[in-house]
Structures are given as C-alpha cells and as structure tokens.
Amino acid sequence: MTEQTINAPVDDQGDRLITHLRHVDLAVPDYDKQFAFYTEMWGLTPETTDDGIAFLAAEGSPEQYSVRLRRADEKRLDLISFGAATPADVDQMAQRLGSDGVQLVTEPGAMDTPGSGYGFRFFDIDGRTIEISADVAVRQHRKIEGGESIPVKLSHVVINSPNPETTVGFYERHMKFALSDTLFSPHMGEVMWFMRTNPAHHSLAIARGPHVALHHASFEMRGIDEYMRGTGRLLRAGVEKVWGPGRHMAGNNTFSYFLDPHGNTIEYTTELVELDEDTWHPHLYDFSDPEVTDQWGTANPMNELVAKQSFNDPDRGVFIAPPV
Structure with missing residues (x-):
C-alpha cells in the first residue's frame, strides 16, 4: 500500500x-x-x-x-x-x-x-x-434494531467539481471545514478530498469531475450485518449496482453504491471512522493501489465505467436557487 x-x-x-x-x-x-x-x-x-x-x-x-x-x-x-x-x-x-x-x-x-x-x-x-x-425541532426518532436494513442517518455527500482545488479552498476558508485525507494517483494527481466539520472523518467530499454535479449521497446503516442485508435487498431487486460491497481505506467505511431511478449515485455505508481532531494529520492515499479503494478486495474493480457513472449529469441548478 x-x-x-x-x-x-x-x-x-x-x-x-x-x-x-x-x-x-x-x-x-x-x-x-x-x-x-x-x-x-x-x-x-x-x-x-x-x-x-x-x-x-x-x-x-x-x-x-x-x-x-x-x-x-x-x-x-x-x-x-x-x-x-x-x-x-x-x-x-x-x-x-x-x-x-x-x-x-x-x-x-x-x-x-x-x-x-x-x-x-x-x-x-x-x-x-x-x-x-x-433551532430546527428534533424529530422523534428511534434506535434501529439488529437486522433492520434501513438507514440510520445521512452520512455524507460527495460533490463533483471541475476546479476542485478552488472548491476545497472555499469550504476551508469560508466554512472552516478541515481536510481529513486526499486520494491521488500517479497519472491523475489528486482526485478526491475528504472534509469534516466534526470528528466524523467526512460529511463532505469533493471529487474532480468534468462538470458541477452530485457525485453521491451516502446513508449510514446500523452495522455490517444491516449494511450487507440492505445491499443484498437491492441486488435481489435488480437495482443497478455501481460499485461494492467493499471497505475503503480513507475513512475505513464500507461501501455499496447504487443508482437511483434517475441516475443519481447513492451509497449504503457503515463504520465511518471518528477522528481525534487534536492529533489527526491528513494522508495522501494512492488509489491506484487496490487496497486503498477496497481493503477487502470484494468489490468490482474501480475502472473508467464506475468513475463515469459517478460523474452524473451536469447540474442544471448552478447559480439558480431552488423555488422552494
């Protein structure tokens, strides 16, 4: 590695x-x-x-x-x-x-x-x-029970940017996000920056992409068993899988990526690492090393097709506020 x-x-x-x-x-x-x-x-x-x-x-x-x-x-x-x-x-x-x-x-x-x-x-x-x-009212929520393969919460959002270094700088400078880790390859340079606003390894990540778009939204499951049950449910139903199941190096979290009906990539994950922010130093991980993308070796290989699916369609809402 x-x-x-x-x-x-x-x-x-x-x-x-x-x-x-x-x-x-x-x-x-x-x-x-x-x-x-x-x-x-x-x-x-x-x-x-x-x-x-x-x-x-x-x-x-x-x-x-x-x-x-x-x-x-x-x-x-x-x-x-x-x-x-x-x-x-x-x-x-x-x-x-x-x-x-x-x-x-x-x-x-x-x-x-x-x-x-x-x-x-x-x-x-x-x-x-x-x-x-x-001051948003707290919703009445509950503990997810063992075997329940439904999301506990929204874990993180990853966005595509054609100028990612500038975008990373914006979130660091104006919103005080901290850099946790970066992915790079010898041929492409730096391609993804994991950013945090609390001890969770990342709640936002910024990926190098050809246009502004949503890369993926990730949802945390109760544990490994619930994560695998959810992954299996979608596979049995014929939902298109993009990548997974596996475990990333950066963040140490599991991943199973799927496409929603209109082509947005969404992820089931669990066990995202909690950092000691007082002592943590960011890493540069070479994602051409298979262990960096998937420590388990169980996911389909990361290739151009997988990457292209996460580019998503160009976002039509750039500098246009939503009506509601």
Whole structure:
C-alpha cells in the first residue's frame, strides 16, 4: 500500500460554526418513481409530503428529514443543508460569508420547512445552493434494531467539481471545514478530498469531475450485518449496482453504491471512522493501489465505467436557487 502523511499543522476548530450535515435535496422529473424507490426500496420514511414535494426521514436520525424530493422538469441538486448550534452562529456565518463577497440567496430568518428553525442560503463557489440552519425541532426518532436494513442517518455527500482545488479552498476558508485525507494517483494527481466539520472523518467530499454535479449521497446503516442485508435487498431487486460491497481505506467505511431511478449515485455505508481532531494529520492515499479503494478486495474493480457513472449529469441548478 502506498501512503504518504501530510505533515500539516493541527486544524484550529475555534471559529468553526458548522456542526453537522442535515439533508440533501433533489429535484427529479420522475417524482413518483423516485418517491417509491426511496421509501419502499431504500428505506426512508415519508415524514411530510405535499403536492410534488416529499420530506423523507431516516428512522434513526433526529433530523426532520434526510432527503427532500421535489417534482421538476429538470434533474438537479436543489441544495445541501448543514446545521449550526445557535441562531447567533447562523447570523455570524451569514455575516462572514457576506463580508467575504459570497452571494447570499436568502438572508437569515425563520424557515418554513418541517421543524421550522432559523437559517439562510447561499451559493458556493461552483454555484450550488447551500443552507445553514439552527433551532430546527428534533424529530422523534428511534434506535434501529439488529437486522433492520434501513438507514440510520445521512452520512455524507460527495460533490463533483471541475476546479476542485478552488472548491476545497472555499469550504476551508469560508466554512472552516478541515481536510481529513486526499486520494491521488500517479497519472491523475489528486482526485478526491475528504472534509469534516466534526470528528466524523467526512460529511463532505469533493471529487474532480468534468462538470458541477452530485457525485453521491451516502446513508449510514446500523452495522455490517444491516449494511450487507440492505445491499443484498437491492441486488435481489435488480437495482443497478455501481460499485461494492467493499471497505475503503480513507475513512475505513464500507461501501455499496447504487443508482437511483434517475441516475443519481447513492451509497449504503457503515463504520465511518471518528477522528481525534487534536492529533489527526491528513494522508495522501494512492488509489491506484487496490487496497486503498477496497481493503477487502470484494468489490468490482474501480475502472473508467464506475468513475463515469459517478460523474452524473451536469447540474442544471448552478447559480439558480431552488423555488422552494
């Protein structure tokens, strides 16, 4: 295995205002098919639904919802939502971004999504809509029992960028995300950056891609058994598998990637490592080493076809705020 540790200084989390990942919101032309897939096959619960919009919760998560589906003429990533501890932190975050010249979509204020709360939206450097919120009501959730192959929570979101170094710099500088690890190859250079906003190895990752798009959204399962049961359920149902099952080196988490009905890559995972942020130093992992991509050696090989599926379609929502 080829690995290099970056002797970077320990990150200062003193001014970090983002606490965690809340939800990912998707616009889809095939709304009914997607709704059925995410509820009946993937294992999310329709917490709140309306005409052409659904808020889907993970049973083990206190978040009001982990996925929002919206009926639309074009497929797009509507937004990615992150939490803050207090309304004062939301205000400080908005002020920080505004002072740095980041384009705000909305000013901080009361939210009318499930759980209410206080938040605002802005465009990141690639034109994605990002939401920051606090004081969202806690959803009544429960412990996922042994053998239940449904998501506990939304684990992380990975995004494609044609200028990933700039995108990584944006999240480090403006949102105080910290770099956990980086993937590279001798032929392609650096291709993926894993970023954290709490001790979880990553809640966001940025991949080098040909255009701005969602790379994948990942959902945490209770454990290895539940992860494998969920993987097997989708395989038996004929859902198209992209890659897996296996275990990554960076993050040490398991992976099984599938395509939803409109071609978004989604993942079942478990056992994402929790870091000691005071002592952690980022690594450079050479993903041309098969053990880096899959420690178990059980997944289908990472090749151009697998990579191309995760490029996804070009996002039609760049610098266009979602209507809701």
